[in-house]
Amino acid sequence: MANESNAQSDYQTDSIFIRKIFNTSLREGKSYEWLRHLTQQIGSRLSGSEGAAKAVIYTKSVMEQEQFDKVTLQNVMVPHWVRGAKEKAQIISGKQKTDVPIAALGGSVATPKGGIKAKIIEVKSFQELRDLGAEKVKGKIVFFNRPMDPTKINTFEAYAGAVEQRGMGASEAGKLGAVGAIVRSMTTRLDDVPHTGSMRYVSGAPIIPAAAITTNGAELLSKTLKANPETEFYFEQSCETLPDAPSHNVIGELKGKKDPSKYIAVGGHLDSWDFAQGAHDDGSGCVQSIEAVRILKALGYQPNNTLRAVMFMNEENGLKGGIAYADSAKSKKETHIAAIESDRGGFTPLGFGVVGTPAQKARIAQWSKLFAAYGIHEIGPGGGGADIGPLAQQGTVLLGLIPDSQRYFDYHHASNDKFEAVSKRELDLGAAAMAAMIYLIDKYGVE
Amino acid sequence: MANESNAQSDYQTDSIFIRKIFNTSLREGKSYEWLRHLTQQIGSRLSGSEGAAKAVIYTKSVMEQEQFDKVTLQNVMVPHWVRGAKEKAQIISGKQKTDVPIAALGGSVATPKGGIKAKIIEVKSFQELRDLGAEKVKGKIVFFNRPMDPTKINTFEAYAGAVEQRGMGASEAGKLGAVGAIVRSMTTRLDDVPHTGSMRYVSGAPIIPAAAITTNGAELLSKTLKANPETEFYFEQSCETLPDAPSHNVIGELKGKKDPSKYIAVGGHLDSWDFAQGAHDDGSGCVQSIEAVRILKALGYQPNNTLRAVMFMNEENGLKGGIAYADSAKSKKETHIAAIESDRGGFTPLGFGVVGTPAQKARIAQWSKLFAAYGIHEIGPGGGGADIGPLAQQGTVLLGLIPDSQRYFDYHHASNDKFEAVSKRELDLGAAAMAAMIYLIDKYGVE
Numbered sequence: 001m002a003n004e005s006n007a008q009s010d011y012q013t014d015s016i017f018i019r020k021i022f023n024t025s026l027r028e029g030k031s032y033e034w035l036r037h038l039t040q041q042i043g044s045r046l047s048g049s050e051g052a053a054k055a056v057i058y059t060k061s062v063m064e065q066e067q068f069d070k071v072t073l074q075n076v077m078v079p080h081w082v083r084g085a086k087e088k089a090q091i092i093s094g095k096q097k098t099d100v101p102i103a104a105l106g107g108s109v110a111t112p113k114g115g116i117k118a119k120i121i122e123v124k125s126f127q128e129l130r131d132l133g134a135e136k137v138k139g140k141i142v143f144f145n146r147p148m149d150p151t152k153i154n155t156f157e158a159y160a161g162a163v164e165q166r167g168m169g170a171s172e173a174g175k176l177g178a179v180g181a182i183v184r185s186m187t188t189r190l191d192d193v194p195h196t197g198s199m200r201y202v203s204g205a206p207i208i209p210a211a212a213i214t215t216n217g218a219e220l221l222s223k224t225l226k227a228n229p230e231t232e233f234y235f236e237q238s239c240e241t242l243p244d245a246p247s248h249n250v251i252g253e254l255k256g257k258k259d260p261s262k263y264i265a266v267g268g269h270l271d272s273w274d275f276a277q278g279a280h281d282d283g284s285g286c287v288q289s290i291e292a293v294r295i296l297k298a299l300g301y302q303p304n305n306t307l308r309a310v311m312f313m314n315e316e317n318g319l320k321g322g323i324a325y326a327d328s329a330k331s332k333k334e335t336h337i338a339a340i341e342s343d344r345g346g347f348t349p350l351g352f353g354v355v356g357t358p359a360q361k362a363r364i365a366q367w368s369k370l371f372a373a374y375g376i377h378e379i380g381p382g383g384g385g386a387d388i389g390p391l392a393q394q395g396t397v398l399l400g401l402i403p404d405s406q407r408y409f410d411y412h413h414a415s416n417d418k419f420e421a422v423s424k425r426e427l428d429l430g431a432a433a434m435a436a437m438i439y440l441i442d443k444y445g446v447e
Numbered sequence: 448m449a450n451e452s453n454a455q456s457d458y459q460t461d462s463i464f465i466r467k468i469f470n471t472s473l474r475e476g477k478s479y480e481w482l483r484h485l486t487q488q489i490g491s492r493l494s495g496s497e498g499a500a501k502a503v504i505y506t507k508s509v510m511e512q513e514q515f516d517k518v519t520l521q522n523v524m525v526p527h528w529v530r531g532a533k534e535k536a537q538i539i540s541g542k543q544k545t546d547v548p549i550a551a552l553g554g555s556v557a558t559p560k561g562g563i564k565a566k567i568i569e570v571k572s573f574q575e576l577r578d579l580g581a582e583k584v585k586g587k588i589v590f591f592n593r594p595m596d597p598t599k600i601n602t603f604e605a606y607a608g609a610v611e612q613r614g615m616g617a618s619e620a621g622k623l624g625a626v627g628a629i630v631r632s633m634t635t636r637l638d639d640v641p642h643t644g645s646m647r648y649v650s651g652a653p654i655i656p657a658a659a660i661t662t663n664g665a666e667l668l669s670k671t672l673k674a675n676p677e678t679e680f681y682f683e684q685s686c687e688t689l690p691d692a693p694s695h696n697v698i699g700e701l702k703g704k705k706d707p708s709k710y711i712a713v714g715g716h717l718d719s720w721d722f723a724q725g726a727h728d729d730g731s732g733c734v735q736s737i738e739a740v741r742i743l744k745a746l747g748y749q750p751n752n753t754l755r756a757v758m759f760m761n762e763e764n765g766l767k768g769g770i771a772y773a774d775s776a777k778s779k780k781e782t783h784i785a786a787i788e789s790d791r792g793g794f795t796p797l798g799f800g801v802v803g804t805p806a807q808k809a810r811i812a813q814w815s816k817l818f819a820a821y822g823i824h825e826i827g828p829g830g831g832g833a834d835i836g837p838l839a840q841q842g843t844v845l846l847g848l849i850p851d852s853q854r855y856f857d858y859h860h861a862s863n864d865k866f867e868a869v870s871k872r873e874l875d876l877g878a879a880a881m882a883a884m885i886y887l888i889d890k891y892g893v894e
Contacts, residue, residue: 022598022600023598026597026598027597027598150473150474150872151469151470151473151474153469153820153821153822153876155872188872189871348795348851348853350822373600374600375600375797375851377824404795404822404851406795406870406872406873406876407870407872407873410870423853423854423857424636425597425602425635425853425854426853426854429600429853
């Protein structure tokens with residue numbers, strides 16, 4: 001009976017405190033104004049860029065202004081890829097030349113000066129490409145045109161089913177003698193903004209340039225090819241990879257009162273693709289992480305463990321920040337109980353993905369009832385996050401905030417990922433959800 | 448055992464068919480393009496306006512093109528209120544005059560020519576107003592400035608807690624001798640677009656003009672009043688109520704094969720406020736309703752009962768369409784088993800509100816498992832909808848589609864309620880959810 005009534009009393013206490021967290025966020029949340037600065041004043045923040053450097057300084061200053069106990073920069077060397085000035089493409093069918101918008105994929109090499117013009121062949125899968133064989137591919141540009149499956153309710157599943165074309169398409173095509181790779185943008189929308197993203201060259205495969213074409217451009221190209229299989233494609237891009245550059249993770253702390261050498265980290269990634277404001281990806285996750293810690297501080301919560309808001313650098317094209325953070329935690333013996341990431345956009349939160357042992361998952365799922373009043377009803381399925389992933393080896397429980405995914409790929413890695421695309425209430429709710437989860441983990445642990 | 452295995456087999460059949468519904472909507476949904484026309488080509492559709500008349504013709508033509516079995520117009524006389532050309536307001540503090548955007552409330556009278564200039568007093572509630580009494584209110588403009596409560600997770604609850612100021616504020620102020628009423632816009636955002644909406648004059652109360660002020664304007668006015676209680680307010684508006692006008696509900700049918708004289712209706716309202724495209728309110732609900740029936744038809748589904756998509760006229764300022772529809776159903780003895788409404792925006796669907804007997808609610812809640820894969824997890828709480836409300840007297844079960852409510856009042860009754868504010872996927876999911884619900888009700892009934 002004593003236990004039961006303790007449990008009831010705990011539940012009430014927690015329920016009241018979590019209500020306070022949400023009220024604070026919805027009444028006087030600060031994340032939206034921070035996001036406004038990060039996106040509109042600073043703008044794009046690709047690793048190695050001036051914007052990334054400014055974002056490091058800005059988020060450090062925010063956490064200092066909020067009087068976090070300690071704010072530090074963690075050194076990290078990052079890839080430094082730049083788009084360059086030239087980016088141009090045309091579909092050429094007979095005498096008809098039609099300009100189409102493209103964007104070089106992150107990590108791609110440039111085309112030769114003056115560009116590449118070649119016949120183009122469309123494939124929907126790597127298998128289809130291999131079945132064509134070197135004979136039919138050699139000297140041509142390969143057009144990867146398998147759309148994201150619109151019937152997947154979770155759009156991240158649709159993304160996972162298509163993104164290999166972007167990541168590996170160039171190498172797959174290069175192995176068969178192709179001279180370039182054009183990849184349908186990763187979005188279910190039909191739109192006119194190319195969606196970029198990282199790609200990599202497989203060791204040993206010929207290195208050929210790769211670019212994303214808009215979905216409307218892809219539809220046009222496919223249609224043109226059907227009408228005229230002799231259709232050619234022309235593209236020029238002047239991107240290049242510069243030497244690695246020094247950069248930083250930004251780490252703000254509230255020191256634990258009971259067990260300061262144990263940590264709970266909450267973070268997002270500070271870098272974003274070069275032609276976007278990176279509002280949903282992942283400015284939102286950054287400001288929500290700072291806000292989650294700020295709210296707990298504002299409510300006078302004294303954490304047992306040290307709480308950290310972490311702005312990871314270089315999620316988009318290298319993950320160097322996430323790796324450096326985990327390496328440092330290991331070498332400094334900073335035991336991380338749990339790490340929470342927000343990197344699925346600043347949309348209405350619906351749940352948390354949990355990566356841990358069955359016992360840890362069960363413990364966290366027990367708290368579901370405390371979240372139900374806030375529309376957060378799926379605790380368990382889904383992953384943690386890329387930046388916090390490297391902590392898994394140290395036994396850290398990983399949690400990923402799971403917002404509604406319907407609009408995420410409308411903006412993902414594209415020039416329309418702007419401040420205006422973020423709803424203040426949705427952003428605030430996500431920050432509060434993370435603050436509530438930190439509170440519960442800090443109070444009860446995960447074992 | 449036989450029953451159990453029948454139930455299992457039904458579950459599988461239903462599960463597969465509902466998957467087909469969602470696939471059809473997400474792959475080849477038509478509602479988004481219909482909405483584009485309704486909002487961008489036709490635009491605002493206030494009862495009695497040219498836009499409303501065009502919307503009647505357009506949605507009729509859509510259902511005819513989709514080869515519904517029968518498409519009819521149902522006559523209905525509607526209020527005909529027009530905004531007029533003049534709408535201007537200023538905060539006057541000493542020599543400082545600051546223009547602020549306002550919008551006459553629907554149904555309000557005009558100011559006298561040249562406008563009204565008077566001292567203005569701020570109140571947060573009708574009680575506070577009454578406590579001030581006639582002595583302090585007489586000859587002044589009353590400024591109703593109680594915000595929607597941002598801590599309500601369901602924004603419709605926050606709306607319900609504030610909207611009396613818009614609906615009844617003018618009469619409450621008029622009774623105490625006020626000369627005008629200015630009401631804080633019904634939104635939790637701080638923005639620069641006035642959010643209009645209907646108001647009515649209580650019988651016997653003096654009739655004074657009323658307008659919505661933007662939330663940023665309300666904040667400024669409140670601040671100015673704190674600094675200078677002698678602050679005056681000036682506003683002029685030239686709106687007027689014309690004689691009632693003829694208009695129509697639009698009704699498209701798929702005839703029932705087994706029980707054609709029983710009906711399941713699904714609808715939204717075709718009218719929208721005069722300065723907005725009415726994309727979320729309620730163009731979305733209209734196109735989703737047509738789409739829900741179209742999908743069932745496209746899948747070759749032969750309904751037991753007659754299915755109707757209904758475009759209700761005049762939800763915003765009179766509900767004449769909803770009333771006429773229910774009256775006609777009664778007089779023609781068209782038994783309506785159930786009616787479903789979508790009038791909470793074209794956002795990600797999360798559930799259905801159900802109004803019916805406990806047994807009916809329990810039956811519908813049984814189907815929850817079939818919706819879970821689509822993120823629809825709240826079946827039961829919440830209401831039906833305004834337009835279908837009058838059918839309740841005839842024993843019709845009422846269902847309201849409940850989408851995520853976080854962004855609804857960002858756009859509600861304001862000029863930013865545009866096509867671009869609607870996400871295709873979110874719209875498609877809502878249409879599919881309604882089609883699935885119609886299918887289950889049609890197949891199993893609600894008793």
